[in-house]
Amino acid sequence: MTEAVKKPKKPRGKAAVLEGRCIACGARCQSACPVDAIQMNEAGEPVIDASKCIGCVKCVKVCPAQAIEMAFTPEEKRILDELAAAAAGAPPEEELDPEEAALREKLAAYRGVWVFIEQTEGEAAKVSWELLGKGKELAAARNCPLSAVVMGDQVEHLCRQAMGYGAETVYLMDAPVLRHYRTEAYQKSLCALVEKYKPEVILMGATGLGRDLAGVVATVLATGLTADCTGLSIDKGNLMQTRPAFGGNIMATIVCDKFRPQMSTVRPHVMPMPEFDASLKGEIVREPVPVAEDEVQVKVLDILMDKGGSKVDIAGAEFIISGGRGMMAKENFGLLEELAEVLGGVVGASRSAVDAGWMPQDRQVGQTGKTVRPKVYIACGISGAIQHLVGMQDSDVVIAINRDPEAPIFEVASYGIVGDLFQVIPSLTAKLKALKGARSGA
Structure with missing residues (x-):
């Protein structure tokens, strides 16, 4: 009687962070971890406690930047190599479950x-x-x-x-x-x-x-x-x-x-x-x-180009100054317009500002608005909800201005200014005008 050889269990490994890849997306990996094995450092990057990690791969799958991978010990790698070799000499197709075989063939x-x-x-x-x-x-x-x-x-x-x-x-x-x-x-x-x-x-x-x-x-x-x-x-x-x-x-x-x-x-x-x-x-x-023309039920009689809205495509702008709920009122967006004019950029808005009627919908940045990738994105009075972050987190440089030092926007910001935007923005605009004037004079 031949004793059955027990097949080794496939190692799960431990999650490990790849240096330099994290984009500080807002702790998605931490939220996905079911065993609380991930904490975020001051830079918004994950720190993984290997002793708690169960190798569920959820953090790897949720990371938009592929900044986390599964790491294996030499022994685990040996077992994986053995399993891969065994798979190479896979069982004949007829030994597979009929439904599984049909799915693979399809x-x-x-x-x-x-x-x-x-x-x-x-x-x-x-x-x-x-x-x-x-x-x-x-x-x-x-x-x-x-x-x-x-x-x-x-x-x-x-x-x-x-x-x-x-x-x-x-x-x-x-x-x-x-x-x-x-x-x-x-x-x-x-x-x-x-x-x-x-x-x-x-x-x-x-x-x-x-x-x-x-x-x-x-x-x-x-x-x-x-x-x-x-x-x-x-x-x-x-x-x-x-x-x-x-x-x-x-x-x-x-x-x-x-x-x-x-x-x-x-x-x-x-x-x-x-x-x-x-x-x-x-x-x-x-x-x-x-398909022939006479088979198509719909006919195009004329094409009218949309001339409405603000006639500004924020998706293609290199400098975007966005305002959120912290702008307090529609007329305060004039501060952002003045700063945008100095920088040669455009003004955007968060969903809360658009819903309040302060800016038109075609200026909205975020999940239900537009995705942007400017060289510089200045977020003024925007808390940084995930719905907004997915629309601007790939900007080259993000500058956040907010009076709340705990605002999530600071987790993705390249530079953060904690202060009253109604003081910071005019000062920033005046300084940029002065520098621009000095350069023109030179």
């Missing part, structure tokens, strides 16, 4: 990362290029190709641009029926491409067009869709999709592990813009459009 048919290139009148939305940069990272992690999808009328020039941003293959559908975006025409065209080539990941911008198209395509393909993602990564072959949940109070990581393709939308300016390289080459695959 998922194996999908391969590749796709980015949908959104365009209007032949001009691409910048979020599409941002997503190609992130898509390149995901494709490298999956060891699969990165592709772009271009749809429209006379838009082949966008294929060359997509290659310059990293696309190895560009699927092109070019026909008059796709000149203007209409849900039915674009949905049928994109679904036809997906069913033919079977990508495992599809990324789209969380714009009005992207949200509309992604929702209907995911419904038709009977797969999952995660909207407004702030972080994307690969773990065990699955796309880890991180987004704010419960009103932005927590960060949730969502996995679509049994359906393909895995679909995500990402708001503009959340991902960094990649460098354009004109020397990069790729393949253009021209595909026929599977």
Whole structure:
């Protein structure tokens, strides 16, 4: 009688902080830890008590900057290597559970990362290029190709641009029926491409067009869709999709592990813009459009450009001075306007200021407003709720002015000023004017 060999248990490891990666996002890892093994230091970075850590990986999954990893002892690494070697000589497919075998076979048919290139009148939305940069990272992690999808009328020039941003293959559908975006025409065209080539990941911008198209395509393909993602990564072959949940109070990581393709939308300016390289080459695959004009119920009669609002796009500004509830009244935003004029920037606002009617909605920064990545972001009288932080935490320099030294905004600030903003801002404006005048005179 042969004695069964007991399979070693897979080590869980301990969470460890990677030096220099933390972005002080507001203690998301600490909130996710179920055993209180993480405390935050004065810089807003995690300090992990290894004796308490149970290796649940929750802090790793919730971190938007991949600043935490699982660390293993030499013995644990040896066991992991043995398990990996055993997996390489995996049991035959027939020994697997029939349902598990069928699922693996279904998922194996999908391969590749796709980015949908959104365009209007032949001009691409910048979020599409941002997503190609992130898509390149995901494709490298999956060891699969990165592709772009271009749809429209006379838009082949966008294929060359997509290659310059990293696309190895560009699927092109070019026909008059796709000149203007209409849900039915674009949905049928994109679904036809997906069913033919079977990508495992599809990324789209969380714009009005992207949200509309992604929702209907995911419904038709009977797969999952995660909207407004702030972080994307690969773990065990699955796309880890991180987004704010419960009103932005927590960060949730969502996995679509049994359906393909895995679909995500990402708001503009959340991902960094990649460098354009004109020397990069790729393949253009021209595909026929599977829908005729007379099959589309909706007709575009005219296009009216929106001229309303404040006519200021804060998402593209390099200097943003934002005000919150601490501004006290609408007329006090004049202080910020004066400072913005000196800096050559624009004025933004938190949700509380917009809800109070002090600033128009198109100036709102945050989860329900716009995501910004300016060179300098000055937060005036803003407490720093997570809903606001997700919209501005990737700014190059954050300067916070608040009378409350315990305000959460200081956890992500590069520089903090604890004081009365009605004294600080005029003084700052006067000093900058003086310096500007002296420089002009020189």
